[in-house]
Amino acid sequence: MSLLLENVKKSYREPDGSTLPILDIERFEIKDREQVVLIGESGSGKSTLLNVISGITSVDSGKITIAGTEIASMAEVVRDQFRAERIGFVFQTFNLLPAFSALENVLLGMSFSRKKPSRDRAKELLVLVGLEHRLHHHPKQMSVGEQQRVAVARALANQPRLLLADEPTANVDIANQETILELLRDACNQNQIAMLLVTHSQEVAKQFERVETLTEFNKVHARA
Numbered sequence: 114m115s116l117l118l119e120n121v122k123k124s125y126r127e128p129d130g131s132t133l134p135i136l137d138i139e140r141f142e143i144k145d146r147e148q149v150v151l152i153g154e155s156g157s158g159k160s161t162l163l164n165v166i167s168g169i170t171s172v173d174s175g176k177i178t179i180a181g182t183e184i185a186s187m188a189e190v191v192r193d194q195f196r197a198e199r200i201g202f203v204f205q206t207f208n209l210l211p212a213f214s215a216l217e218n219v220l221l222g223m224s225f226s227r228k229k230p231s232r233d234r235a236k237e238l239l240v241l242v243g244l245e246h247r248l249h250h251h252p253k254q255m256s257v258g259e260q261q262r263v264a265v266a267r268a269l270a271n272q273p274r275l276l277l278a279d280e281p282t283a284n285v286d287i288a289n290q291e292t293i294l295e296l297l298r299d300a301c302n303q304n305q306i307a308m309l310l311v312t313h314s315q316e317v318a319k320q321f322e323r324v325e326t327l328t329e330f331n332k333v334h335a336r337a
């Protein structure tokens with residue numbers, strides 16, 4: 114299996130000092146190569162779930178196993194390394210660095226892994242997403258669809274086992290939405306990557322076989 118959450122609990126500390134429970138998940142599994150869409154009301158904890166899976170946010174308790182490795186109990190520095198090498202991310206807002214070209218953004222994605230960044234591989238990835246003519250453009254010189262394609266190339270840079278996508282098509286038009294989804298799905302299929310994709314769009318969700326609603330497997334109720 115690619116991902117297994119067991120008895121995962123996460124709460125935040127409110128400004129008044131009280132505790133705000135967000136996640137209480139007994140079991141959630143994504144099998145190898147499975148592509149899963151996650152939907153749920155605003156504020157129900159979807160981004161928090163992606164953040165605990167990636168190890169950006171620590172859990173209060175529970176186990177998170179990714180490709181056979183339990184990450185919740187790892188020291189932070191080890192978890193950061195694991196994240197860099199095993200998990201790819203695509204965000205709603207792309208998160209590209211504005212001072213760097215498309216090629217440099219992909220190379221930067223590689224620099225967090227222990228492997229040596231390869232310009233050839235970075236170029237190959239940009240060609241794969243159809244941006245061979247945009248290698249040296251900076252984010253502000255590219256359309257939003259192109260920027261998101263750079264983000265997809267960056268997410269694939271370290272050959273991840275799991276791809277986490279947080280509303281990757283929310284800021285692109287319909288034509289680009291299709292392109293981005295196709296790229297993500299093809300890349301996952303071809304490279305045996307499992308994917309968890311958060312979306313608010315029914316259009317996007319209906320293209321996937323497995324659609325999970327967070328409030329149905331999270332014992333903490335939505336706050337929306």
Ligand SMILES: Nc1ncnc2c1ncn2[C@@H]1O[C@H](COP(=O)(O)OP(=O)(O)OP(=O)(O)O)[C@@H](O)[C@H]1O
Nearest residue numbers: 125126135153154155156157158159160161162336
């Ligand atoms: N660092 C934080 N500290 C305190 N509360 C937080 C923090 N991050 C998120 N929250 C709260 O946790 C809840 C879940 O937030 P989260 O962003 O995970 O929801 P979401 O389902 O992704 O929402 P949306 O669909 O609107 O993006 C929200 O009520 C939010 O205000």
